[in-house]
Amino acid sequence: MATIREEDLVASIADALQFISYYHPADYIQNLAEAWRREESPAARDAMAQILVNSRMAAFGRRPICQDTGTAQVFMKVGLGARIVSNRSLQEIVDEGVRRAWREERNPLRASVVSEPLFGRRNTGDNAPAMLHVEMVAGETVEVHVAAKGGGSENKAKFAALNPSDSVADWVVRTVETLGAGWCPPGMLGIGVGGSPEKAMTLAKLSLLDPIDLPQIRARGPSSQEEELRLEIFERVNALGIGAQGLGGLTTVLDVKLKTFPVHAASLPVGLIPQCAADRHAHFTLDGSGPAVFTPPSLDLWPQDISVATAAGRRVDLDHLTREEVATWRAGETLLLSGRLLTGRDAAHLRLTRMLAAGEPLPVDLRDRAIYYVGPVDAVGDEAVGPAGPTTATRMDKFLEPILSQTGLLVMVGKAERGPAAVETIARHGAAYLIAVGGAAYLVSKAIKSARVLAFADLGMEAIHEFIVEDMPVTVAVDAAGTSVHRDGPARWRRPVREMAPA
Numbered sequence: 001m002a003t004i005r006e007e008d009l010v011a012s013i014a015d016a017l018q019f020i021s022y023y024h025p026a027d028y029i030q031n032l033a034e035a036w037r038r039e040e041s042p043a044a045r046d047a048m049a050q051i052l053v054n055s056r057m058a059a060f061g062r063r064p065i066c067q068d069t070g071t072a073q074v075f076m077k078v079g080l081g082a083r084i085v086s087n088r089s090l091q092e093i094v095d096e097g098v099r100r101a102w103r104e105e106r107n108p109l110r111a112s113v114v115s116e117p118l119f120g121r122r123n124t125g126d127n128a129p130a131m132l133h134v135e136m137v138a139g140e141t142v143e144v145h146v147a148a149k150g151g152g153s154e155n156k157a158k159f160a161a162l163n164p165s166d167s168v169a170d171w172v173v174r175t176v177e178t179l180g181a182g183w184c185p186p187g188m189l190g191i192g193v194g195g196s197p198e199k200a201m202t203l204a205k206l207s208l209l210d211p212i213d214l215p216q217i218r219a220r221g222p223s224s225q226e227e228e229l230r231l232e233i234f235e236r237v238n239a240l241g242i243g244a245q246g247l248g249g250l251t252t253v254l255d256v257k258l259k260t261f262p263v264h265a266a267s268l269p270v271g272l273i274p275q276c277a278a279d280r281h282a283h284f285t286l287d288g289s290g291p292a293v294f295t296p297p298s299l300d301l302w303p304q305d306i307s308v309a310t311a312a313g314r315r316v317d318l319d320h321l322t323r324e325e326v327a328t329w330r331a332g333e334t335l336l337l338s339g340r341l342l343t344g345r346d347a348a349h350l351r352l353t354r355m356l357a358a359g360e361p362l363p364v365d366l367r368d369r370a371i372y373y374v375g376p377v378d379a380v381g382d383e384a385v386g387p388a389g390p391t392t393a394t395r396m397d398k399f400l401e402p403i404l405s406q407t408g409l410l411v412m413v414g415k416a417e418r419g420p421a422a423v424e425t426i427a428r429h430g431a432a433y434l435i436a437v438g439g440a441a442y443l444v445s446k447a448i449k450s451a452r453v454l455a456f457a458d459l460g461m462e463a464i465h466e467f468i469v470e471d472m473p474v475t476v477a478v479d480a481a482g483t484s485v486h487r488d489g490p491a492r493w494r495r496p497v498r499e500m501a502p503a
């Protein structure tokens with residue numbers, strides 16, 4: 001019987017979570033680099049370049065790829081012949097690994113988990129608990145898959161109880177078309193088919209841990225019906241033209257993963273979970289000989305010929321914004337922001353709008369200001385702030401009318417599309433919505449020269465900060481005339497499946 005020390009399991013989980021916070025898996029980098037070379041849409045190509053440069057910076061700096069360092073997801077296969085020496089539950093052991101990873105001094109991660117999801121929504125401060133799945137299997141080892149999954153892509157998970165005669169491909173393609181860009185493409189789709197509703201969802205999540213192999217399957221031709229289905233979905237989804245960050249382009253997904261399980265004759269449950277550009281997962285096996293060791297990828301892995309053009313764009317002084325100036329910005333245009341940029345996301349918006357409704361004074365003056373939807377990672381060393389990429393703006397749509405009409409806010413910065421009503425509201429108020437690249441958080445943070453909390457400190461990363469930024473590159477996504485790049489871009493790049501470029 002193999003004896004596994006509790007400390008080896010805790011240390012291995014903590015090390016794995018640290019490791020994946022700054023190293024993309026090699027297969028993701030290689031496949032994204034190939035997609036970047038093939039991409040014809042300038043906006044999508046630039047977004048991919050930023051993700052790749054950010055990935056290389058994160059690896060060199062050992063700082064998180066994305067400000068959303070995710071929730072810890074741990075899948076364990078515990079051999080019936082293995083003994084984990086501990087008085088604690090497996091959940092407690094795993095959670096200690098999570099706490100250790102998140103509180104690591106040199107590279108602290110962002111605490112994103114709130115307890116009491118329905119009411120209190122108080123940050124647990126250490127990102128525990130993990131989502132733990134355990135299977136008892138034959139053998140004497142403990143096999144562990146660790147992933148860190150960001151909220152934006154988890155929010156786009158879908159489930160359907162299809163009829164046995166329904167087309168899974170049709171459902172997936174139709175569904176992906178409705179997801180928008182909040183899941184930060186280009187990434188992967190995880191699909192689970194069969195079992196029961198919860199089994200299908202778990203299979204979808206598990207499938208995302210498999211290596212990327214669809215480009216090879218495409219090159220050699222599919223050799224099974226499952227491969228044919230994956231390929232069909234891959235080609236049809238990419239033909240939608242959604243592209244990197246939803247800006248319109250050739251590549252939306254790098255792979256479509258699939259896992260299946262036997263099912264009731266009356267049922268066809270299907271789970272769909274997208275994986276964002278912050279693809280983070282690692283695998284190790286403990287056999288009693290000590291903790292797992294993780295080998296860093298070669299730093300030659302990233303394309304040598306890639307760089308982010310020092311953005312040429314219109315310079316904007318955030319300290320002297322006027323409605324007249326905002327009215328001259330055009331959708332698709334690059335702006336370089338300098339000056340004071342406020343931050344605020346879900347919890348701060350909820351609190352601000354409740355205060356407005358109650359007639360209470362706000363703790364910050366938003367008149368003629370710009371707000372960045374972000375929850376940054378805490379700074380270490382000489383950083384002004386840790387990685388600080390945008391969060392999904394669509395979640396803030398419901399707050400737009402009271403915020404714009406009652407505070408005089410002029411500009412919002414985030415990622416992904418705004419809904420049709422929000423676009424109309426932005427235009428009606430002569431405001432503008434700008435985007436930074438989701439998944440390029442460490443790169444984005446380099447434009448932030450100082451940061452301080454202004455209000456709602458109890459909200460942790462969701463507090464209202466004031467950043468001083470210098471030449472922060474952003475793209476106008478919705479201009480004051482109501483033109484939206486997320487509506488026009490994908491429409492321009494949508495194409496019939498037969499026009500797909502060869503691998």
Ligand SMILES: O=C(O)C[C@H](O)C(=O)O
Pocket residue numbers: 067068150151152153182374375389390391392438
């Ligand atoms: O929480 C965040 O920082 C981002 C979130 O993962 C999102 O994609 O909206």
